[in-house]
Amino acid sequence: DAGVTQSPTHLIKTRGQQVTLRCSPKSGHDTVSWYQQALGQGPQFIFQYYEEEERQRGNFPDRFSGHQFPNYSSELNVNALLLGDSALYLCASSWGTFRNSPLHFGNGTRLTVT
Amino acid sequence: AQSVSQHNHHVILSEAASLELGCNYSYGGTVNLFWYVQYPGQHLQLLLKYFSGDPLVKGIKGFEAEFIKSKFSFNLRKPSVQWSDTAEYFCAVKGNDYKLSFGAGTTVTVRA
Numbered sequence: 325d326a327g328v329t330q331s332p333t334h335l336i337k338t339r340g341q342q343v344t345l346r347c348s349p350k351s352g353h354d355t356v357s358w359y360q361q362a363l364g365q366g367p368q369f370i371f372q373y374y375e376e377e378e379r380q381r382g383n384f385p386d387r388f389s390g391h392q393f394p395n396y397s398s399e400l401n402v403n404a405l406l407l408g409d410s411a412l413y414l415c416a417s418s419w420g421t422f423r424n425s426p427l428h429f430g431n432g433t434r435l436t437v438t
Numbered sequence: 439a440q441s442v443s444q445h446n447h448h449v450i451l452s453e454a455a456s457l458e459l460g461c462n463y464s465y466g467g468t469v470n471l472f473w474y475v476q477y478p479g480q481h482l483q484l485l486l487k488y489f490s491g492d493p494l495v496k497g498i499k500g501f502e503a504e505f506i507k508s509k510f511s512f513n514l515r516k517p518s519v520q521w522s523d524t525a526e527y528f529c530a531v532k533g534n535d536y537k538l539s540f541g542a543g544t545t546v547t548v549r550a
Binding site for chain 1: 472474481482484528530536538
């Protein structure tokens with residue numbers, strides 16, 4: 325089962341640095357969404373990519389940016405890292421941007437900012 | 439924008455006990471409702487979903503949820519839990535903006 329794969333699984337960065345996280349969607353899916361899950365909280369929506377464009381965005385600063393490639397894989401970039409960016413970053417894929425399209429999640433990338 | 443509230447942060451119960459997790463949302467329009475589960479060390483998985491029709495929906499592993507529109511609620515239930523149901527459970531709502539909003543989650547610990 326070609327589920328959602330994310331890399332790396334863990335990452336440690338220093339304040340002010342930049343980080344890139346990667347995601348390959350489930351086979352057959354063309355839409356990728358990114359979520360941030362802080363400790364003890366539910367996932368918070370960052371943005372969604374479809375047809376290589378950002379379609380929706382949550383309440384995250386411009387330091388958070390992304391990209392989707394022609395093969396539907398995606399990257400999440402965070403610039404000027406802050407301690408508060410430490411979290412589990414989840415990628416989820418779906419088919420299309422329909423409201424009733426269930427999301428399939430990856431295992432996440434654990435980012436620690438020191 | 440919609441928001442989701444889960445009533446319990448941590449629930450501890452014994453095997454064979456019944457489980458009910460509360461979820462309320464705030465959103466005036468049409469919603470799609472979901473329950474996700476995250477077992478220790480695993481990714482978030484869809485337990486069940488409600489789009490329309492029968493407000494009582496059945497999901498995997500014996501779980502069910504009831505949508506009560508008048509109460510803006512979507513509570514999750516299981517008549518008899520097993521040790522393997524130990525996990526974190528998230529209620530989620532998708533409104534007209536198509537963004538999926540999650541509650542803070544409820545940790546369920548089932549004692550053998």
